[in-house]
Every structure is written in structure tokens, then in C-alpha cells.
Amino acid sequence: MRPSPTVATVLIEQAPPTTGVRARGVHRAFGSVQAVRGIDLDAPAGEVTALVGPNGAGKTTLMLVLASLLVPDAGFVRVAGFDPVTEPDQVRARMGWSPDVFGLYDTLTAYEYLDAMAEAYRIPAHSRALRVQELLEIAYLTDKIGAPVHTLSRGQKQRLGLVRALIHDPEVLILDEPAAGLDPRSRVDLRDLLRAQATSGKTVVVSSHILGDLEELADRVVFIDAGATVGQHRMTDLPAAQTTRTYRVRALETDAMVAALRRLGVRYSIRSGGVVDIELAGGEAWAARLLTNLVQAGIEITSFAPLGGALEAAYLDITDNRT
Numbered sequence: 001m002r003p004s005p006t007v008a009t010v011l012i013e014q015a016p017p018t019t020g021v022r023a024r025g026v027h028r029a030f031g032s033v034q035a036v037r038g039i040d041l042d043a044p045a046g047e048v049t050a051l052v053g054p055n056g057a058g059k060t061t062l063m064l065v066l067a068s069l070l071v072p073d074a075g076f077v078r079v080a081g082f083d084p085v086t087e088p089d090q091v092r093a094r095m096g097w098s099p100d101v102f103g104l105y106d107t108l109t110a111y112e113y114l115d116a117m118a119e120a121y122r123i124p125a126h127s128r129a130l131r132v133q134e135l136l137e138i139a140y141l142t143d144k145i146g147a148p149v150h151t152l153s154r155g156q157k158q159r160l161g162l163v164r165a166l167i168h169d170p171e172v173l174i175l176d177e178p179a180a181g182l183d184p185r186s187r188v189d190l191r192d193l194l195r196a197q198a199t200s201g202k203t204v205v206v207s208s209h210i211l212g213d214l215e216e217l218a219d220r221v222v223f224i225d226a227g228a229t230v231g232q233h234r235m236t237d238l239p240a241a242q243t244t245r246t247y248r249v250r251a252l253e254t255d256a257m258v259a260a261l262r263r264l265g266v267r268y269s270i271r272s273g274g275v276v277d278i279e280l281a282g283g284e285a286w287a288a289r290l291l292t293n294l295v296q297a298g299i300e301i302t303s304f305a306p307l308g309g310a311l312e313a314a315y316l317d318i319t320d321n322r323t
Contacts, residue, residue, distance in 0.1 A: 019044070019171075020042075021041060021042075021049075021174075022043070022078045023040060023065075023066070024040050024075060024076040028070065028072050028073050034227055036062055041229065043205045045202065045203045046198055048194055048195065048204040048217055050217070050220070052221055060176055066084060067084070068092060079095055094170055094171040095172045095173075096166055096168070096172070096173045098175045105149060109147060110136065110141050114136065117164050121168040138193065141159060144156060158180065158182055158186075176207050187210070211308075211309060211311045212311075218311075219235060220235065225318075231314075239317065247280060247304060248277055248305060249277075250274065250304075251301050260299050264293060277307070
């Protein structure tokens with residue numbers, strides 16, 4: 001029997017429906033453990049929203065709430081305009097869910113598995129075969145159409161589970177660590193697939209620890225730590241990191257560059273192949289100023305870039321300096 005909605009949910013039920021995903025003040029405890037203690041989330045339609053945070057931050061708990069699989073203790077949640085607590089069937093009809101660990105029917109073939117999922121979503125028999133074939137092509141599993149699921153590799157199973165979430169062409173995709181177990185080529189294909197879903201107008205919410213992939217994929221990012229939202233930003237508006245950051249620099253003449261860095265009082269370390277790592281504090285403005293100084297000193301720079309992307313730097317800065 002489903003628990004009654006919380007007071008917070010009942011009070012906000014009168015709010016007008018919205019597209020995409022929206023959450024405010026979500027709380028969820030497991031006994032004495034407060035897994036989620038005030039998460040806010042905005043994930044508009046037509047965009048990819050990334051959830052970023054360490055293990056135990058509350059990301060999976062939040063996703064279970066969004067997927068109508070876990071009732072929050074308090075807070076406001078809407079998925080495609082519907083409340084997962086009071087309208088779970090409406091949410092599930094419009095949402096594709098891919099957990100970080102999902103079960104597959106190992107004795108079924110890849111085709112039979114997707115066909116069974118299509119039947120569960122009441123996709124008419126005359127169109128199921130075409131839909132299943134289309135998804136097997138998307139997952140690059142057409143050569144495994146008759147293979148039992150238990151014979152598939154980890155990455156192949158992951159891809160099968162991902163396209164299963166697309167079986168009913170949902171408005172909203174909620175994906176927890178979808179790149180886990182995927183090789184680099186498959187991760188590129190995943191990025192292309194999710195970008196295409198967002199471009200078609202769908203809402204995509206995805207969590208991952210592979211920040212480099214998220215940086216290339218996402219339109220928005222929500223930083224979560226210790227069960228709470230610590231920042232929401234568009235990827236184009238990430239706060240500049242203020243902590244010390246390492247830049248990797250190459251020049252035609254390494255010795256000349258090292259001498260210039262020494263004169264400028266910059267901390268550095270020399271790596272093999274003439275690569276020099278430097279440590280800078282003060283954000284991108286200081287990096288730009290140093291690059292200008294090196295060029296003006298006659299150093300012929302061939303590459304100058306931070307180690308790790310802007311998303312990683314912003315996340316580390318936000319979580320290190322939160323109150």
C-alpha cells in the first residue's frame with residue numbers, strides 16, 4: 001500500500017503542471033540516516049541536466065524519488081507535470097528509467113527481452129518488431145539479436161538496458177551512471193544518443209562520475225553534496241574556480257620556458273617529453289595573464305591547458321568552499 005503524500009506534497013499539488021523535471025526541498029531518510037536533506041532540481045525539456053556529486057551524496061535516492069520508486073518524506077516533485085507520489089502511473093508512462101544496477105532476464109535473447117518490455121508498455125504487436133529492431137540498431141546489438149542475455153558482455157548489457165528505457169519513446173529520461181562499463185567508443189555513442197534525445201525535446205537527467213563526458217554532454221549541472229544541492233548552473237555559466245589548479249604547458253624550447261617561469265615566480269614541475277605542469281591560483285584570469293607574459297617573453301608555446309575540465313574544477317571549488 002502506497003503511503004499517503006506528505007503535507008508538503010499536498011499543499012503544492014495545486015500548482016500548475018510543468019514540463020521537464022522540477023524538485024524543491026526534497027528530503028528522504030532511511031532510519032536515522034538522512035540520505036537527502038533538501039535537494040532542489042530544475043531540468044527543463046529539451047536539455048540534458050547532469051547531477052554531479054560524490055558517492056553517498058544522495059543522487060541515486062533523488063533519482064528513485066523522480067522515478068516514483070521511493071516516496072519522499074517531504075518536498076515538491078514534478079516529472080512531466082505529474083506528482084510521482086500521487087500519480088505514479090502517469091509518471092511511468094512518460095518516463096524512461098535506467099538505474100545504475102539493473103536486472104536483466106538472462107535466459108531471454110536480446111530481442112525477446114526488448115519485445116517483452118515493449119509488450120509491458122502496451123506497444124501494439126504490429127509495431128513492436130520494428131521498434132525492437134530500431135533499438136537494437138541504436139545499441140549496436142543487431143548481431144546479438146538471438147543471443148541469450150547472459151552471454152552478453154557487461155558493456156553490451158549496459159547498452160541493452162539503456163535502450164530498454166527508450167522502448168516507449170518517453171518524454172523524460174532519468175539515467176543513473178549510464179556510462180558505467182562502456183568502452184570509449186560506446187561512451188561517445190551514448191553522448192550522441194542523449195544529445196539527440198534532448199534535441200528532439202525530451203528531458204534528460206543523468207548522473208555520472210565521468211565528468212569529462214558530462215562536460216561535453218550537458219546543458220545544465222546540479223551539484224549535490226551531503227544530501228543537498230550546493231549549486232545549479234548552466235554549463236556556459238560555471239563559476240570560475242578560485243582554488244589552485246594545475247595547467248599543462250608545452251613549448252618549442254622547454255629550457256627557455258622553465259627559465260621564464262622561474263623569473264615569474266611560478267611553481268612548476270617538469271615531466272617527461274618536455275611537458276611542464278604549473279600550479280596557478282586565482283582562476284582563468286591568472287592563467288591568461290601568465291600565457292601573455294610567456295608569449296611576450298618570446299616563449300613559443302605549443303599548448304597551454306588545464307588538467308581536468310571546467311566542470312571538474314567548478315565542482316571541486318564549490319564543494320571545498322561551501323558553508
